[in-house]
Amino acid sequence: MKKIAVITSGGDAPGMNACVRAIVITAWQHDIQVIGFRHGFRGIVDDLNQPLHPDDMRLVSQRGGTFLKSSRYPEFREVESAQRAAAVLDKHQIDALIVIGGDGSFQGAHHLAKYWSGQVIGVPGTIDNDLAGTDTTIGFATAVDTAMEAIDRVRETAEAMARVFLIEVMGRHAGFIGLHAAIASSAESMLLPELEPQPKIAEIADNILRARASFPDSSYVVVVSENLWPGGVAELAKSLSKATGVTCHPCPLGHIQRGGRPNAQDRILAMQLGHAGVLALLDGKSEIMIGKEQEHVVEVPLALTFKRDKPLDPRLVDLQLGLQGVNFTSKKGAETA
Numbered sequence: 001m002k003k004i005a006v007i008t009s010g011g012d013a014p015g016m017n018a019c020v021r022a023i024v025i026t027a028w029q030h031d032i033q034v035i036g037f038r039h040g041f042r043g044i045v046d047d048l049n050q051p052l053h054p055d056d057m058r059l060v061s062q063r064g065g066t067f068l069k070s071s072r073y074p075e076f077r078e079v080e081s082a083q084r085a086a087a088v089l090d091k092h093q094i095d096a097l098i099v100i101g102g103d104g105s106f107q108g109a110h111h112l113a114k115y116w117s118g119q120v121i122g123v124p125g126t127i128d129n130d131l132a133g134t135d136t137t138i139g140f141a142t143a144v145d146t147a148m149e150a151i152d153r154v155r156e157t158a159e160a161m162a163r164v165f166l167i168e169v170m171g172r173h174a175g176f177i178g179l180h181a182a183i184a185s186s187a188e189s190m191l192l193p194e195l196e197p198q199p200k201i202a203e204i205a206d207n208i209l210r211a212r213a214s215f216p217d218s219s220y221v222v223v224v225s226e227n228l229w230p231g232g233v234a235e236l237a238k239s240l241s242k243a244t245g246v247t248c249h250p251c252p253l254g255h256i257q258r259g260g261r262p263n264a265q266d267r268i269l270a271m272q273l274g275h276a277g278v279l280a281l282l283d284g285k286s287e288i289m290i291g292k293e294q295e296h297v298v299e300v301p302l303a304l305t306f307k308r309d310k311p312l313d314p315r316l317v318d319l320q321l322g323l324q325g326v327n328f329t330s331k332k333g334a335e336t337a
């Protein structure tokens with residue numbers, strides 16, 4: 001193996017830069033050159049190449065986003081795009097490609113592997129944590145920290161004014177950020193796509209009214225996953241305000257959850273998985289994702305990572321449901337009810 005390529009693809013995630021650093025340094029230690037392609041699969045197709053050298057990696061892991069840039073590039077589903085990418089990779093005499101991204105990026109890698117003979121490896125980089133075969137993904141822990149800090153700030157004004165807030169968090173169609181942020185911020189309630197049955201407006205409203213009756217001078221925070229409620233928290237807030245007679249304030253956290261310096265956990269995970277990715281390539285592996293399960297680095301067939309659903313940890317769901325229930329039965333609540 002003489003030359004490998006790396007891309008960051010899909011939504012950027014804090015820690016992607018640290019992962020590229022580990023890949024570049026590990027590869028050079030094995031006399032392998034590294035080329036980056038900017039903007040993910042689009043950069044391969046358009047040959048936006050950028051040679052990567054360990055000297056350039058000195059101060060990248062502290063930064064959020066991805067210095068290699070990323071993109072959403074739906075055209076890559078087409079056969080011609082994959083063939084064009086294969087031709088560009090061959091032109092540069094690339095032996096293997098490492099794709100840092102989420103489930104869409106891994107589908108892209110799987111698609112490319114049908115038209116290109118080089119090795120292809122995925123490293124999970126997405127704030128959503130929605131990839132099967134790995135307990136966590138690069139960027140998830142930082143996004144949860146960011147959401148928690150933002151909710152803490154909202155909590156202070158909510159508590160001062162005794163207001164109800166509906167805080168929308170990212171996750172695409174998965175509730176990992178929602179669940180972890182709800183626990184970490186001591187939310188009174190959470191609405192996640194995985195919870196069955198989904199509560200009706202009347203039930204959510206009833207919970208708010210019961211909490212207001214028990215704690216009339218306190219805040220009430222509901223963490224809501226994006227893409228769950230039609231119209232998002234803005235519409236949900238309108239419906240709940242009407243149903244309860246209490247003004248419910250919508251607060252979508254949006255892209256601030258994706259930005260920011262990666263936390264230590266994400267930097268360490270990123271470097272561990274990037275390093276292991278290069279070693280797996282040297283071992284001749286292809287079409288796998290390098291993940292982490294129960295503190296061990298694991299190799300998982302790429303196709304399994306996006307074909308399987310990844311469930312929330314039921315113990316964490318029960319923890320939050322149990323703790324949020326305490327709000328209605330606590331001593332203080334019983335006295336004022």
Ligand SMILES: Nc1ncnc2c1ncn2[C@@H]1O[C@H](COP(=O)(O)OP(=O)(O)OP(=O)(O)O)[C@@H](O)[C@H]1O
Nearest residue numbers: 010011072073076077101102103104105107108126
């Ligand atoms: N089915 C597919 N076939 C080929 N390429 C795909 C496919 N799905 C996605 N891709 C490619 O992978 C890129 C990244 O996918 P996507 O935009 O879904 O983000 P992602 O990797 O899931 O990351 P995130 O979870 O952070 O959004 C797409 O823009 C596209 O170029």
Ligand SMILES: O=P(O)(O)OC[C@H]1O[C@](O)(CO)[C@@H](O)[C@@H]1O
Nearest residue numbers: 011072126127128170171172258
């Ligand atoms: O930045 P974009 O392209 O609007 O994508 C937003 C989506 O990307 C993510 O941030 C990462 O997949 C999701 O949580 C969110 O739904």
